[in-house]
Amino acid sequence: MKKKRAKWGLLFCLPFVIVFLVFQLYPIIYSFYLSLTYQESNNTFTFIGFGNYTELAQDKVFWKSVLNTWKIWLMCFIPQLIAALILAVLLTQYHLKAAGFFRAVFYLPNLVTAASIGALFLAMFSWQTGSVNNILLALGIIKEKVNWMSSPAFAQGITSFIQWWMWFGYSSIILTAGIAAISQDVIESSIVDGANSWQRLFKITLPLLRPTMVYVLVTSLIGGMQTFDIPMTLSKGSAEPNKSLMTMVFYLYNMAFRNHDYPYGATISYGLFIIIVVFSLLFFRVMYGRKDKE
C-alpha cells in the first residue's frame, strides 16, 4: 500500500524534476563549463581553466557594474522598505475605509512592463523635447534645457526612483499580509497589559514581522542584483552616461549577447551568483543569528 503511494508521488514530482534538470541544472553546469573556456571562433571553445575569473577580478568595468548595481539597489530598497512599512501599518492598524482601493493604486505601477516605464521616463526627461524640460522652461524655473540623462548621478537616481515606485506597493502588500498574520491574541494581551500603539508597533508588530521583512529583503536583493530592463530602456541599450547604468546583468548581456563572448558572459553570471549567495547568507545571519543560538 505504502509503496504504491510512493510511486504516485514520484510520478507527480516528475514534471518538475525533468524541467528542473533540463532547463535549470543543465544550464547551470554548462554555464560553469563555458566560464572555464575561451571562445576561439563561433563554435570552438578551448578549455583554459580559471583564466576568465582572474580576468574578471581585474576587470574595471565589472567592478564598476557591481558598484552601480548596489548603488541603484540601495537607493531603491531603503526608501522602498520604509514606504512599504508605513503604508502597511497605516492600512492595517487604522481601519481605513478605502484601504483596498489604496492598496490597488499603490500596486498599479507594478502591472506595467518595466520596459515601457523606462521608455516613458526617457521620453519625459528627453533633452530637447521632453515634457519635464518644457514644463520647467514654461514656469521659468530653468533658463536653458537641461540634459538630464547626461548626468551619471541623475541617471542612477531616476533608475532607483522608478524601481522604488514600481515595487513599494508590492512590498507593502507582502508586509500587510505579514502584519495580518500576527496572532490577535498577542496584540490583545498587550493591550490588556497597557501597551500603547507605539509600543505595540515597536515591541510586537515589527519584531514579529521580521521573517516577512527578511523575505522582502532577500527577494528584493535578488531582483535588485539583476536590475537590467530599466537601465536598458532608459539608456537605449548604451548603459551611458559614462557606464553609470551598467549593472551586472547589463554587462553580462553586453558581453554574452552583443559581443558574442559566451565564456565571459558565463563568468560574469557566476560572479553575480557568488555575490547573491554571499549576501543572502549574510542577511540571514544578521536577521536570524540570535534566534539560531536560542
Place this chain on the structure above:
Amino acid sequence: MKRALSVLLIGMTAVSMLGGCGSTKNAASSSSSVDETTAAAGSSTKANADYKGTLEVWGWTTDPEYQVTAFEKAYPNVKVNYTQIGTDYDTKIQTVIENGTKGPDVFYSDVKNVKYYIDADAWENLSAAPYNADTSDEVPYCKEVASDADGNVRALTYQATPGGFWYKRDLAKKYLGTDDPAEVSKMLSTMDGLMDAAEKIKTGSGDKTHMFAGTNDLWTFANYGYRTSPWVTDGNFTMDPYISDFFDLAKKVRDNDYDAKLTWWSDEWIASTSNDSVFGYCLPTWGLEYVIQTGAPNSKGNWGLASMPKSYFNGGSFLGIYKGSKNKDLAWLYVNFVGTNKDFLTQFVKDKSDYTSSVSVNEAVSKDYTNDWCGGQNTMEYFNSQLESINTKIVTKYDDTIGNLLMNNVNLYLDGTLTKDAAIAQFKDDVSTNCRDVKVN
C-alpha cells in the same frame, strides 16, 4: 544549514535564469544535402511552376514582404513564410546559428553584421556549385562587403545604399538662397563649405533651424567617408588618425549650435523631419522611405538631395542561405530572385523609389527618372555618381560595436564629463573590454 541550502537554491535559480546560453557544433550542415536536392536548380528546363515547397525566411524590416509577394507570383507553387523579428533580431538569429538549432532557410542581415555572419560561417558559399552566383552585374561595393576572405560571395542584396544630404527645399531657399541640388551640393562640397552653410542657416533662422539633427548624423557620413584604415587588422586595433579630428568636428558643431541635439532614431529625431528645427539629414537611399516619409508624410516635393564632402554608404540588407537549411534549392531560388532578377528589381525601384544592387537596372532606370518626393530631382543619377568613391575596404565585423563605443565617448566629451584625451583613452579601454579578441595598444 537547511536555510543556507535554501538560499543557495534561490541564488542558483536566479543565476540559472540568466545562464541559458549554450552552443553545440553545427557539424551536420555539410553540402552533401544540397547535392541531393538541388540537382534541378541549375537546369533551365524546369518551369517556374514546377518548383514546389515552403520556405522559411527571417528578417527584421518590412522590405521582404514586397519581395515575398513578387517571388510567390513568379513561383506560384512555392510558399514563403516570412517572419519579421523586431527588437534584438541579431541576438536571436545569432543564438540560432551558434547553437546550430533549426532555423530559417534564408535570413537577412544588416550590412553591419554581414561580416559577422560570414565569419560565423552561417551562410552557404554562393560562388561555389551548385549556386554559382552570377554577380557580374552587382554593384562592386555590395559584392565586396558580402564576400569572405577568399573572395567567395556569401550573400546577395537587392539594394546599394549610397548616402547624401537630404535637405528641406523651403528652408534652403530661405537661408541659402537656392534650393537647387546642384548649387547646394557645390556649397557642401568641402568641410569648410558645410560649416559656412551651417552658420548661414543658424544666423538666418535666429538659431531656430539647425544644419544637423545630432552628432550621430555626422558620424553616419564620417564613419565610412573619412576613415581610411579598418578598426581591426589581424586582431590588432588601430585608431584612425581621423578619429581625433572627428572629436573636434563634433565639438565645433555642438559649440556653435549647428545641431539640434537629437538622439539618432529617437521619436523626436524622426518627428523633426516635419518641422523647422532641422535643416537636413545625413542619410542613405532608404532614409527617404524609413525616416522622411515616416516622419513627414505631407512633405512630398519639399526635399532635395545634395552631395557631401565625402561619399559614404550606410545600411543595406543582405540575404543568404542558412547553412542548416534543408531546403537549399528553393532558398537559392529566392535569394537569386531577390538579388539579381532584373525585372523584379526594375519594378522594385518604380514601386519603392529605392536604389538597387544591379548596375544595369540602376543605369536603365536613371535615364529618365524623377523623384516626386524630391521635387522631381533625378536621385538615381546622384546615387550612380556616388558608387565609385565608396570605400568598403575598411569594413570589419567590429564596426558597429566600435562605432557605438566611440559615440558614447564623443558624447561624454561634448557633455564636458571628460576631456578629449580622457575620452579617447576611455574609448580605447572600452574597445579592449568589449572585444576581448582584439589587441589594443
